[in-house]
Amino acid sequence: QLKDVIPKIYTKINLSPDDLAYLINIFSTIDFGDGHKGKDIFGRIYEYFLGKFTEVEGKKGGEFYTPRSLTRLIVEILDVKEGRIFDPACGSGGFFVSALEKLEREGKEKALLSIYGQESKEFVWKIAKMNLAIRGAEGDIRIGDSYHDDKFPDLRADYVVSNPPFNDSGWGADRVKDNDPRFKYGIPPESNGNYAWIQHYIYHLAPNGKAGFVMANGALSSGGIEGEIRKKIIEDDLVYGIIATPEKLFYTVSLPVSLWFLRKSKPDHMKGKVLFIYAKKMFKPISRRQNVFTEEHIAKMVEKFRMFEAGEPEEKINEVGFAKVATIEEIRKNGYVLTPGRYVGIKIEDDGIPFEKKMEEYSQQLYLLLKEEEKLTEKVREVFKALGWEV
Known part of the structure; x- marks a missing residue:
């Protein structure tokens, strides 16, 4: 599984035999406790150092690491269970880890989930492979440029998850073939690859598949070719949820992002409707530079999606200033703009005076x-x- 991942010099260490023996003794005396599995402990250690590396490296590290609270939220909303999960910009594999952890919490076998990923950088590909191996999981992770060298052209996944490069200019629009089946809604402009990614996700969905991904806020309201593509996607009733997030969720980007949720086919009670959630004020600061979603925050947003999917009355789901189920007709009247703030309304606090x-x-x-x-x-x-x- 780790062929070509671990460098051949890994057995060569700059430690004296005494220092190495001392280090081994330290690890051997650690009590992991009966309630933990060794692989889970080392997985968390690995994740911790990935996060610290990202924090130190800044933008370079942020290219492959998605904060855990975001991957957890998306995986929970999609309700990932058994089936095929695909991330065409998988980075260090954070979405896969969150999915595996969800299966473990629910008492399900990891083998029920088939993992597929693609990553353009060899160094990051190795990190993803190691991230899975250290948790006792396997996946088909391949190196390649998803824009122009799709390594899984025939894959139709039950879950597509991703945190792609935002606003990627010079992504290679001129290299797209006229008969490329992924771009049925139009070829995005060379200046921005956001809708190349979005259409890539749609293409790789199984008939009953769901997608959840991070996206730059500009994609919610951009005009021109992107606006036309968004209009067609909305009219085809593929969007079922949008979340506006607070700022500083990433180590490297202080600006807020949006979370998109798509379904290839919707149940009758969800057809022609989109759930909007305004979560910009929902966060916990853990440092001057970063905010996170807490377990309570995640649970509240997931609950709204569960209610929507279960067909509960909209008056129970809607919450002024936070959540709103809007119709495509409402979105149409708003020029096909998907910014949640336009739909959830403003909450007026009543002080009783x-x-x-x-x-x-x-x-x-x-x-x-x-x-x-x-x-x-x-x-x-x-x-x-x-x-x-x-x-």
């Missing part, structure tokens, strides 16, 4: 401000007069 009482207080405050303005105006006039100018 009667309107008449508030107006009385506001009137008194306005009266005092106007009196203060008169005094200041008179003082200004006096100053100008002392300087020989009449105002």
